[in-house]
Amino acid sequence: MSKLQANISGIIKSSVIDGPGNRIVIFFQECNLNCMYCHNSHTIGLCNLCGTCVDTCPTNSLKIDSENKRIIHNKNSCTRCDECIKVCPENSSPFYKQMSVEDIISEILEVKDFISGITVSGGEVMLHAPFLSLLFQEIKSHSGLKHLSILIDSNGNIEQKKWDSLLPLIDGVMLDIKAYSAKTHKQITGYSNEKILKSIEYLNDKNKLKELRFVLTPNYNNDESELREIAKIMKSVSPNVGKTLIKMRNHGIRKEFSFLREASNEEMNFAKDIFGQADIDILVI
Ligand code: SF4
Ligand code: SF4
Known part of the structure; x- marks a missing residue:
């Protein structure tokens, strides 16, 4: 097996909220967005041994x-x-560890009889595309694992070509859209949404977009024109893609973003109505 290693911030052996059925979830360290409402901000950066x-x-x-x-x-x-x-000044943690493909396969083998699939998440997992390619090839060629479905939970902020080697090996991608307006997206995440919008279109064309989620963040992405643009994107993808409207929760976010507030029921209903007017079947959580 390859000597390639990846930084893993955690593994949950049984989850029913990271895709259909009961799944093992592998979390990769490091992210290429810096969302204000990130609940796992210790998975954004890498440790520089500052002490x-x-x-x-x-x-x-x-x-x-x-x-x-x-x-x-x-x-x-x-x-x-x-x-x-x-x-930690780096939005990192002393707990993540380097693991090889072989190490992760051993973890999956421990629970293979109790799960229906594998979800890889982050951080931003697509920063580890070469590692994922080896991992997924190993899963698909293993007689005891090849029946398991594979889902990628990504922010989509990645060049289109990075998807290509992985798409034949996976069942789908769950992806967030944080904002339509480039300015708002930069306010929420610190970065442009150009690659994310392209990823949504590309994955939908390839029939690999499994779920598209929108996190409602009051005072940022909840005005009517922004919501109508998000609705257009949701409408542009296949009706088979699951759509979810998520209420941003401010529990566990970094102190410097404690000014963020959760949407009221009225604000959630306003957004839900706009998606409803666009005839979008959306799950609200
Ligand atoms: S994990 Fe510890 S040593 Fe590493 S960057 Fe953070 S504070 Fe410094
Ligand atoms: S006791 Fe554990 S969690 Fe608390 S600071 Fe020390 S290593 Fe971190």
Whole structure:
């Protein structure tokens, strides 16, 4: 098997909210957006061994291993207080670890009889496209795993050609649209939505778009003209693509974005009505 490794921030062995059925979910570290409402901001950056978390840990459970350029975490003394994550200046964490394709296959084999599929998520998982290609090829050629469905949970902010090697190996992609207006998108995520809009169109054309989600963020993407543009995009993809309107929750977001507020029932209904007027069957959560 390949020696290629990827930074993995976590693995959930059983999830019913990351695609259909019961799925193993593999979370990759690092993201190429910086959404204000990110609930997992410690998965955005990479650790640069600055040592801030080591000095902060109240139980001395962290140590820098300079030789191997990593942080050693003593799980026995750690109280999971999350102080290390809160103080990290890189939006990173001392907990993610490097794993090979072989390591991940072993994790999947442990639960293969209890799951219906595999979801890879992030961070932004498409930053690891070459690793994913090897992982998916291994899954599809393994007699005990090839029946499992494979879904990618992505922000779509990736060049079109990166999708090509993966599409024949997967069942679909679940993707978020944060805003239609380029200006609003930059306010919410820090980056342009140009590649995301192209990814939506491309994946839909290839019949690989499984779900399109929109996170309603009051004072940013909830005015009527913005909602009507989002509705046009939702309408432009196949009726078979699941559509979801998500209420932004401000629990667990970074302190500097604590000014964000959740939508009222009235605001959610206003958005829902606009999608309804465009004849879009949308799930509201
Ligand atoms: S996890 Fe963050 S705080 Fe800790 S050493 Fe790495 S960059 Fe520094
Ligand atoms: S979560 Fe664990 S390692 Fe991190 S600061 Fe708390 S005790 Fe230390």
